[in-house]
Amino acid sequence: MGVIHVTDRAGQRHTLEAIEGWRVMEIIRDWGLPIEGLCGGACECATCHVFVDEQWLDKLYPPTEEEEDQLDTVVTKPNSRLSCQIIWTPELDGLEVTLAPTGN
Ligand code: FES
Numbered sequence: 001m002g003v004i005h006v007t008d009r010a011g012q013r014h015t016l017e018a019i020e021g022w023r024v025m026e027i028i029r030d031w032g033l034p035i036e037g038l039c040g041g042a043c044e045c046a047t048c049h050v051f052v053d054e055q056w057l058d059k060l061y062p063p064t065e066e067e068e069d070q071l072d073t074v075v076t077k078p079n080s081r082l083s084c085q086i087i088w089t090p091e092l093d094g095l096e097v098t099l100a101p102t103g104n
Pocket of ligand 1 (some may be wrong): 025040045048049082083084085
């Protein structure tokens with residue numbers, strides 16, 4: 001067991017218990033925070049867009065071409081990722097992300 005820290009669109013930081021093997025999008029959604037994840041994690045919607053804290057970027061698998069293509073459809077920052085493409089493992093205990101604005 002471990003946690004992720006999620007800052008919502010109002011700037012409030014939430015510490016959520018994480019489950020190994022779950023997508024970060026699923027963890028955020030399961031705890032009731034407002035992330036859409038419309039395609040259910042199929043990398044087809046970009047509604048699970050988050051900004052990953054800089055210190056964690058290198059610890060993630062790099063985005064696939066499919067993820068890059070979806071990120072091209074929204075307004076991104078250098079630390080943008082799709083949270084459905086990040087599978088939580090204990091190495092990611094303490095991961096910090098911020099929800100991207102709705103529609104982005
Ligand atoms: S949930 Fe659709 S791309 Fe992540």
